[in-house]
Amino acid sequence: MGSSSFTRTEDLKIYIEGPQKKKRKFQCSHCSSYFSQSGTLKRHIEVVHEKIKKYTCSYCSNSFSQSVNLKTHIESVHERIKKYTCSYCSSSFAFSGNLKKHIEGVHEKIKKYQCSHCSSSFSQSGNLKKHIEGVHEKIKKYTCSFCSSSFSQSGNLKTHIETIHEKIKKYQCSFCCSSFTNSGNLKTHIENVHEKIKKYQCSTCSSSFSQSGNLKMHIESVHEKIKKYQCSTCSNSFTNSLQLKTHIESVHEKIKKYQCSTCCSSFSQSGNLKTHIEVVHEKIKKYQCSHCSNSFTNSGKLKMHIESVHERIKKYQCSTCSSSFSQSGNLKMHIESVHEKIKKYQCSTCSSSFSQSGNLKKHIETVHEKIKKFTCTYCSSFFTQKSNLKTHIETVHEKIKKFQCGSCFSTFSKLIGLQMHYKTHHQ
Template identity: 70%
Template sequence: ISSFTSSEDLKTHIEGPHKKKKKFPCSYCSSSFTQSGSLKIHIDGVHKKIKKFHCSYCSRSFSLSGSLKLHIEGVHKKIKKFQCSDCPSSFTFSGNLKKHIEGVHEKIKKYKCNYCSSSFTRSGNLKTHIESVHEKIKKYQCTHCSRSFTRSGHLKTHIEGVHEKIKKYSCSKCSSSFTQSGGLKTHIESVHEKIKKFQCSHCSSSFTNSGNLKTHIEGVHEKIKKYQCSYCSSYFTQSGGLKTHIKSVHEKIKKFKCSDCSSSFSQKAHLKIHIETVHEKIKKFQCGSCFSTFAQLGGLQLHHKTHHK
């Protein structure tokens, strides 16, 4: 029986006469094996891709028995034996644990985009980024309409908000609810916080949302009248102006009623003028040539023609 004075001597002894020689080299690669059976398994599984180990739970098959074992434990039995040392997460495969640690804890973004400077912790995220941002591939088709999206999350939000009318984002300050988080954010900023972050480049006006700014620029500065009346040739810069026009001119709707008499008006401004001139007797139009005052501009103009012409 051999005995040794140190662990190094023992290691040298084992690597000498007791070390198993790998006399079965692979003809496809540089690997070598101590047994012919191991060489055969290697060639069948790695080079010939022979999958003789079949899963009894599904139609998958594998070239190595170890791969089949991992598949059954991870996919079918849901055994998560790979525990993360930094958090409670556990995984079925060591590769998934490695990706988790690199991406979540070490923040390693080794998957870099060839089109821009973006980088990602997972290859799947990089693939999604390229397809949606650079290639503009919209592979997620809505089954309710013709819309399609680059991401499954965007499709889900679309279906819930547009077709199912699910309003899961509720305002904590009032009873309003919204289909998207962005809608809730805009609501809080514009209605409750009165934040007007959209500044007009033509004047000092500012607005709570981009839509109102666009309407302002088109109507006030560009004088774009894109709302046409279907009854006549009139055009308006805002939809509200068109609506008021139709109700007052064509439908003759007079919803603004005077509380002092039976008169009614199609516009609120007309009711205000009526109350000031008829009931309150306010004469705010003064003649510049004499001390006469009038309730309406028309009265002042007539006075000028007849007395100061």
């Protein structure tokens, strides 16, 4: 009956369980298995029930229950023989089972291992196990030997050690010389720096950002005004950690790490150094007044100009008299010079002193240096002060006589002329 054929599955079943079962006269005492030969039964008991591993590898300490398993071990581990090649790609494997898993997981995308806790599915049982342990059971069995950090997967531990402790930057940017510890940081760098991608849009305003973290900080600091970073030295709080760090370094620690390359000035913030270079060395006046042609080096000076010159706002009131000023500095000078009579600007040539540096400068130019920088447009006369030039033009060229006698109708161009007239004719 070696070449028997069957028309029905029932006949095949009777054939197998009938005469064939009778031929298998050696039954296992541990389970319900039958064998046709005593030697086969013996091997079954040794391999399955007694777990005897009498085939030892000559390369390592591993041992196996069957010679075929030893052969496979030597070929795959020591000889690196990968005789099972994928028909879809160039991948090859030592075991047929691994090839099958590869085809199902990579090419056929079969995910037959379903998570019982969520909707996730996987192509391999090992990946499902890792998912359950890491995500649902929160098992972190891989501990870092450098610190107390622990991870659910060995790959995450390896990445942690390389990036945090060994500082390995194996991800190289193809556009510049920058390198990064992980692929995520490299991707973020390319999108931010080279591609200028700003995919995170603020729902309140038109601002957009390349990173979700920057969008979050923008919303908290600009729109929600959240200041969760508290200074431990004073009562100030800030919207982000960078502002707090800058505050501590500049205000409390007095650290000025930004040095001007042109002069010896140093600053606690890079922005202040930039402003210093533009204002002092480059003389850049990028803040243009919308009312006139004046321009200024910073927005504060432009604001003061508009308030004092165009809007005539004088919000700084003197507490001693009714005088008011558009700038706090002018109020301070007024109090010191008019009320306190403070003359802190001393002339180095004579004993004269002045309440303002501008007055000291005028004194030196007119009295000691005899500088006559104000020229008359009608004649060749020069004057040390602008007021003297004005008086000259009014009296000599325009013949303006603004001093009138109160007793008669006589007028004079100078006050001294009026005084002489009064003494001569009316006293």
